[in-house]
Amino acid sequence: MSSHKLKTDETNNVKEDISAVSETGSHRKLPLSRRILSVVWDSLDKLPKERKFINKVDCWIMSYVCMAYFVKYLDQTNVNNAYISGMKEDLNMSGQDYNYLQTMFTVGYCLGNLPSQLIMTKIRPSIWLPSVELIWGCLVMAMAAAKNVKTLYALRFLIGILEASAYPGIITLLGNWYTPQELGKRSAIFVCSAMISQMFSGYLQAGLYAGMDGKHGFSAWQWLFIFDGIIGFPICIYGYFAVPDSPNNTKAKWLKLEEKEMAIDRMNKVGRKPPRGLKWRTFYEVFTMWPVYVFSVSFTAHVLGIRIYNYFNIYLKASGYSVEDANLIPTAAFGFQAIMTLLYAWWSDATQQRILVIYFGVLLSLAGCIILSVYPEHNKAAMMAGWFLTYAETGVSGLIMTMCNELLSFSTEHRLIVIGVVETTAFVFNAWVILLTYPSGEAPKFSIGYEMAAMFFAIEMCAMGVAWYCMKRWKPSQE
Structure with missing residues (x-):
């Protein structure tokens, strides 16, 4: 609690507004009409002061995190679209070059992930997150000037180190400000921006290929990276003002003192503790608790499973579709992915049954992988259905990380480390597994890729079953 705690009627009103919801954040004691409103949108059932506060936090935090993650994933997707839009031919890429490009990014991502989380215990997220985004934006633009694939390898490695800050850093930031009834939606909306x-990216590359290819001496794929960097710069600047760190140490100019007090009280109500400082004992405690292991397995299986859809446009081009179609058709699959992600968010926040929702998403993508494993190549409708279903599970990543935030509410430092370790573990495996499962030269039919993706989704289901058992038997806590 802040040392400058207000002792006015205004503060007492704030506390009463928060206390309208029970200690655990449950809405079971509220009237039916307010429970329905809370499902539609979680601030609608709140009293005016808290509703105004949540809307204000949403306006600043969610606008930044969604735009920042939009730019991050625009970069990652641009590499896929650039590859099939002339980069492969211009840089004489062949064999496993595309996969090596992905691997160099992933190696950098693994190396940057946990250090970025630890740095945020010393440097404010409001300074760290926008700064690294500014640097990686410059490096993305530099990719347009690459003359050979080795230069791309070096740039992708450095960009991976810097982009590693985005996902775990933003997930941790959201956990600092939102309650369990709010966090699932925000995490999913954030993921939806990707x-x-x-x-x-697909529409942009198709448009650039048709209208900008060759303009001012740049190919369409080079313009793609230039546009990516240009879009990112104003978002970085906005981030310095928008990111509020945590309720207990925020210096955000857009928050009034009574609103900071409300933020602290809201987090206290759900057991979300303020930063205490990183100690060596924190690492010992993290690695003697089950969440770091169970969620590392489940999230690693998730990341390896969803990697399959990165090869959809390569499959399309290898199957004879035009460059424009290979860029545009996957955009419909991403639209389906976004709809499913929002469904998971509202469903899980309304019921607080995160694992059940995760199972539903995994089963859909598992079905898609089974269809692709059978490979009914003469039945285009079945193949398209299989590919589209592989996109269905992606949105549950936000729910997995939401569970990490909620289970480790007792310590900011534990949450930072566990989220960092879980992310790092997933991408360490991702760095080399894709080389074995999706040799790009095998497109459109990957000999083991479809079956391996199905296996990873099955492992994810098993790991979430273990998580359910552990949650029933052992609740993590700080002694």
């Missing part, structure tokens, strides 16, 4: 980005 899907919209992937849709936009």
